[in-house]
Amino acid sequence: MILQRREAIPTILVVVAFIGGAIASPYFLDFRYLLDASSLYVETGLLALGMTLVIICGQIDLSVSSTLALVACIVAKLLAAGWSAGLATPFGLALGALLGLVNGLLVSKLRLPSFVVTLATMAAYRGLAQVMMGAQSVRIPASMSGIDSARLPGTPIPLPLSILILAAALTGLLLHRTVMGRWIYAVGTNERAALFSGVPTSRVTTTVFVVSGLLAGFAGLVLASRLGVARFDHARGMEVDAITAVVLGGASIYGGRGSVLGTMLALLLVAFLRIGMGLANVTAEFQLAAVGALLVISVIVTNVVERYSGGRGDP
Amino acid sequence: LAGCNRGGDRVAEGEGGSAGKKLRIVYIPKNTGNPYFEEVTKGFRDAANEIHADFTTTAPATAEATSQIPIIKEQIQRGVDVIAISANSPDALNPVLDEARAKGIVVITVDADLVGNESHRDAAVLPADFGEIGPSQVELLGKLTGYEGDFAILSATTDAPNQNAWIAKMKEARKDPKYSKMHLVDLVYGDDAPQKSTTVCEALLTKHPGLRGIISPTSVGLAASAQVVERAGVYPGGDHVVGKGLQLTGLSTPNQLKKFVNNGVVTAFQLWAPYNEGYLAVYLGQRIHEDGLKPAVGFFFETAKLGKRKFSNKLELIGGPLQTFDKSNVEKFSF
Amino acid sequence: MQTNPLVTGRALRMAFGGVEVVKGVDVELLAGEVHAIVGENGAGKSTVAKILAGVHRPTGGLVEVGGQETLLEGPRQALALGIALIHQEPLTFPDLTVAENIFVGHQPLKGRLVDWRKMESRADELLSTLGARFRSRDLAGGLSVADQQMIELASALTHNVKVLLMDETTAALTPKEVAELFEIVGRLRADGCAIAFVSHRLGEVFEISDCITVMRDGEKVGERRPAETEVGEIVRMMIGREITVPPSSERAPDSVTRTESPTFAVKSLASKGRFEEVSFEVHSGEVVALAGLVGAGRTEVCESIFGVRPMTGVVELDGKTVQIRSPREAIALGLAMVPEDRQHDGLLLPMSLAHNATLATVQSTARTGWLADKQERSSAKDYLERLHTAYRSLDQKAKELSGGNQQKIVLAKWLMAAPKVLILDEPTRGVDVGAKEEVHRLVRDLAAQGMAILMVSSDLSEVLAMGHRVLVMREGRLVAEMSQAEATAEKVMLAATGQVSSAA
């Protein structure tokens, strides 16, 4: 019930953004286009889903966009080397999970601060991709590319979008319906108390990073397929968009608070905002400023609402 | 030839803007805040005014490979007639550009082409003859150093298509016996980031004490290097000069180097007229869109202001020509 | 003795999230008087204290300082007016030295700069008068709850306090330390300070206070002079009913039918620099009380057994040697531990009561790994009610409960796990008489049902009343073991303080 109240704000904002977009540009109210344009945010969405778990667990993962790029590059190379899609895809996912596992172990076993660990792996993973690929980029064979021109059979919904929705549903189940999910909240709230209550804290922490890596790997496959090529410098800075979405969605950066629904609503919000401003030819710098301001304002509003609804206002 | 000459004549007759609805052109530079593309945009504006086209420009905040994709999609949705773009990636844009062309939008790459993916655009307008840039940079350095001594190249990123193309040509050009006494001793990358360019340039001076020359075919690299060379005082007439001194040259807009030309740190450097690229792109777009012009290799394209230009082998028009700047003329330019 | 009020609360009211928890309370703290405030858990004692110290701004009523109405902006201003509060849950800065902790916010200055030498020397003086084990340059991190409270006391003394509010300051202290504390309180009283003394230990209350205010459900039910009343009456006023069972301190324990082989045994446990050669057994159906001075290492022994800290030695369950490397493994083996530091180790303060209560059992309740919300909530409700916990709803946040009620949540969590061996570290710290009784009865019942129980306590009467056997630790070693029959307050204290050669 508290959760619902927390998602109220993003929901309202989404509606506002939608109306705003419709007013700002005559080209906005075209649902097919909205669907297509939104599917450009699928990779960000997948990263944001993983990031939601990580942040609720009281950690942060800055390495996701690098993981994305590395997985995309390696899978592309494998496909070029003649691997079948059926083989390369699971391999890519496994690789993503593995990269996440490295983060997870460094954070949970060696007790290193996730901010710095993932800051380092952010450089290391992309660096690895660069070493492997050098300057050139690798083509994705036609069989695996062009995912966003494909649509969910019988619907106008682009395939990537439906993938994101599915992933969100699964993540939601994990977070809100399983014991692991409850543990994630517990560890994010008070790791020591969780430990005393028999929660396998380091396993939980590791898990969230693994999931984050897995989803990042998945995002890598989607992006590679959409672009038809993979390259070490793709998706730079996407981690910031992901974090933005998670926090806009009402998650507490201090852990213990947040939800999948909130994150997805926030993502939709950002998408509509960007699309609307883009169609209205709002310059990049104004878009930057606008999204930044939105983030700050939404958090202020949340705080205010909570303070007056007797919830916890203190950050 | 004739067919296209007629086209040229018609432009010369100046009856560009067709009656009825205005031609809608958008230009998408690599990123905002890049002085070089400011100048290109100026060319776009003037030409668009001449033919009464409706011109807009919009760019991503960063030159990240995929950052132009949403913008292109938006422009497709806005139903523009011509998309001119300085591509941030030689291949990541293929799908979305195909989508645009499928909708009958003319796609012209400006300054940065889709190297190896030329089939995904209608035509390109490039800064200068790539065959010419490399050699003339080497020649310029040769003139400055008396055709002798070690020299190094400070480029942008390892994967910048233009840079790599030019560097390849420089290496070729050196085969000419005339340059036999010039030795390319190092090739480094500053990622077009001030800090890194500065650091690698300093490293060059450390590694090669007797270095005679540095070619930096990118304005960030050149500006950063100029600062380094001035500090080290190794330029001809500098207070730590070794032998004849180090000659720094490369490609940059005049404004960014005026100070260093005037205080002698840089003797001479080059650039083409970015303005022309924008100017050409507009007319080219109009001709293809309104008159169904089919660019063909070896054919000529003519504009009243810039005269005739030939489509080279990959359907490129050349903004060119290369202009050399030094004390005598640098103050005359302001871009 | 003068009688001018230094601080007065008139018709104080306080509401949290619309729930009124203090309903028109009047208190008057007179110069040169120790004023005790007693009441059940959740009665509102801490809240009143916090209002007087400017931590909470009352939603009704007013505070008078030195006779005139004052709107306390916050703790800063209160301190400036000479009003200091020693909080129920200690508030130290682990990364700072003890000296800094004492002088935080009002470091001695030389010119406009902090004078470290002066700060540390003054801190050391204070600490020695308080008889502290630690010195001014030590880091505060890692000191025990009691040590931390001592730091707060010292800090309060450095502001030349006129009004000292002590919220359950004695809860973690042993009689020896309580005596030292009371000495200081006596001195302050003589200097004409006003002292408010919140405590559940009625014995101490009667020993030290000049006046007792009794609270119940946020209301003041009466004010008495110790001379004119007795424990029974106060207790009746506190809980508003006759307690049928006599206070545990006078009650003989149930006789135990000892199983011949112990359910739980540890052999020569050691942890470098903390404790060594700790060996003891706990039989099923038996309550073993572990006494000792604060800092003796009891908590650390418990935490080590429970797998929170590394240690060496052998742990046996039902005669079989077991490896415990984490609380998880301990729980799997049928152990449970109620930690000493409720707030840090026991609770998820911002989370709901339901989730707190079921945290240890959520996995076993949910056989498949999918949560079983219904069972969870019903059993949570069930256990919380069994412990007579005062709460509004299962979705209420744990941090909104009073100290005692929070402890009950922690207990409920472990009872749900139905452990074979239950370790309790200061289970009744900051718990009121009524609740304390319930906890004691509960512990007895659990033992009677065959649970093996190890109970750490600094409360002598509790140790004597509950322990079928009493172990005593001193400076990391077991120094004495005595049967219920042998154990007397004197013996235990002597062993704990090391006045006799170890008798174990």
Next chain:
Amino acid sequence: MRPDPATAKAGRVWALREFGTLALVVVVFIAAGSREPRFLQASSLNSILLWIPLLIVIGMGQMLVIVTRGIDVSVGSMVGLSGILVGMLFRTHPGLGVLPGCLAGVGVGLLLGSLNGLLIAVARIPPIIATLGTLSAFRGLTFIVSGSKQINSNDLPDALTRLSLDGPVHVAGVTLSWILFLALLVAAATAFAIRRTRSGRDVFALGSNPDAARLRGIPVTRTTYLVYAFTGALSGLAGVMYASRFGFVNPATAGQGMELSVIAAVVIGSTKVTGGSGSVLGVLLGCLLLGTINVALAVLGIDATWQLLIYGLVILLALLVDKGVQGAMTRWQGAR
């Protein structure tokens, strides 16, 4: 969480932790020097000593922010905005002196930092969110005020560039530039302030236990506000130093991504990310390590494509060293 005596002991000898960083600096020097003797020449030392000043100045603020359990990822954007504004000031007032310019930069930074401070201390927005917001907001503003136009070297007074071109001290070909001294001055002042002023101590108390800080009467809001305002002011100063160092200010690249290096330097400098503890010396060494690595990579001529990877690995290595394999191993137990 209440640290156990183990960390308490470690804490008492906190100073030792910095030596881990120092050791790494030495290691990098030896490793690089043995592969390329020229690396040990004065010129690369010069290069390092010019690499670190900006980082040091911002690092001082960032360190205090992290000590209060906060983070400021907007520093890079603040550098950019103040750099551009001061640059425009110089362009429109060619006669303007360097000192007024620096003050203007500090002023601008102070303003931006104050905004961060208000958002975080008063509006109670979690630091990473507030500064993520201002990170893009300030960058956007930079484009807007500058009309996306770059400040070129001929717009900047020579006196300004002189600050980094030469300096008061020359020893054996090594020039200790003015901006380096400026940075060290800032560092010294910070060190003194955090040790000897009440507000300075309040910062550490606040970071060590925020609840206690509030209840023990520390001006939490003011202190929090101050650290961000301070960081802003320093970033503003760094903006001017940036203009001096590189001789041009581009609205897109100025300070871009700098926050990561700064945070890395601060954390490598054994500042406790969980708050409450950090030292100026540590940050100085952290900056020195990063600077050394960057220059070493360049001088060794390590293939550009390898640099990112190595950079990442070295930060990890630094973390591990700082942690100390010993401590890490014992925690392995507790971590279960």
